[in-house]
Structures are given as C-alpha cells and as structure tokens.
Amino acid sequence: MNKQEDSHKYFPGTRDELLVQVRKSVSDKRYQHILGVEQVAIKLAELNKFEIEKASIAALVHDYAKERSAAEFKQVIMKKKLDTDLLNWNNFIWHGVVGAEIIKDELHIVDEEILNAVRKHTIGAEDMTTLDKIIYVADYVEDGRIFPDVSLARTLAYNNLNDAVAFETKHTLEYLISINGEVYPDAILTYNKWVVK
Ligand SMILES: [Fe+2]
Ligand SMILES: [Fe+2]
Numbered sequence: 001m002n003k004q005e006d007s008h009k010y011f012p013g014t015r016d017e018l019l020v021q022v023r024k025s026v027s028d029k030r031y032q033h034i035l036g037v038e039q040v041a042i043k044l045a046e047l048n049k050f051e052i053e054k055a056s057i058a059a060l061v062h063d064y065a066k067e068r069s070a071a072e073f074k075q076v077i078m079k080k081k082l083d084t085d086l087l088n089w090n091n092f093i094w095h096g097v098v099g100a101e102i103i104k105d106e107l108h109i110v111d112e113e114i115l116n117a118v119r120k121h122t123i124g125a126e127d128m129t130t131l132d133k134i135i136y137v138a139d140y141v142e143d144g145r146i147f148p149d150v151s152l153a154r155t156l157a158y159n160n161l162n163d164a165v166a167f168e169t170k171h172t173l174e175y176l177i178s179i180n181g182e183v184y185p186d187a188i189l190t191y192n193k194w195v196v197k
Contacts, residue, residue: 010109041058096121124190
C-alpha cells in the first residue's frame, strides 16, 4: 500500500497506527468488540449509501475511552467546561460524551460528525444523522453480542436503520426498567422521537 492509500482523511496517520492506539487504550475483549462494530458499521454504511471510511473510523474509536477511570472523566468534564450535571453520572454516559473529547485530544480526530456519533452511541438522541444511527445500531448488533432477540435486532438493522434504532432504544429502556436501573433523561427523548408512534 502506498502512502496515499495508507493515509486517512479523518485521522492523521494510517489505519494501522489508529488500530495500535485503540488497542493500547482498551482490553483485548473490548478491542474484539470494536472490530466487530466496525464490520457491521461498514455493512450498514454500504446498505445506507454512507461513506465507508467515515463509518469505519467512527466505529474504531467509539469505545476508545471506555476503560478510563472516573477520576479522568471528571477531570476532563471540568477542564473542558462540559455540563457539570455529567459529574452525577457514570462510565456508561461519560465514555460517549466525554470520550469524544479524549478522542479529539489524543487521536486528533476533529470531524464533528464522527465525534457526535461517539457522543450519541450510548443513548442515542432526538436528532440522529445516518452515521449516528450506524454506530448506535452496529454497537448493539455486532457479532459478539448475545441477548434474546439479537437475531431480530440484526434483521432489522440490515433492513431498516430507523426500525433498528427504535428496537434498540425500546429494549434498552425496558431492560433498565426491569433491573430498576437509572435512566439518563436524554434517553427518554430518544424514546419519544424514535419509538413513540
Ligand atoms: Fe460504548
Ligand atoms: Fe461499544
């Protein structure tokens, strides 16, 4: 591969260099998950006529910050003057919204569409672009995921991205409620937009 083919539009380096950085940032298990999300994101990009390269990079970085400490996330929230309500939440919320800041600083990825897809991948949003939906859904249905109805979720994903967003949103919320889990308020906005008819 020559230098031209090797260089990325969205990451200042080669794909291999990005993979090295991602691998260093997460456990082996999560790295496998990330590669699985990339595979699905590429398929979904093809099906939805979205740029493959952009979907690939967004998938590769979506969980980049997932294994950082609470102390580090809190530090970034303060340093970047993010909404201080974030301090009341946890890794599940932080690794998306705050993770995007860490990706910007450490990987020098500045494309806002990619960063927004990372920000929104955990709870979705009222407004979701095609890339937001691709990453949100790919994260849910990658080959390593095992849960009841995962094959239905996959079928929906490959047939209609909006239906897959609705399915994922509804079932994640149902699950949280079934375990008396805390629901991030914005998740309700996602539900009202994508699930309520
Ligand atoms: Fe994640
Ligand atoms: Fe993930």
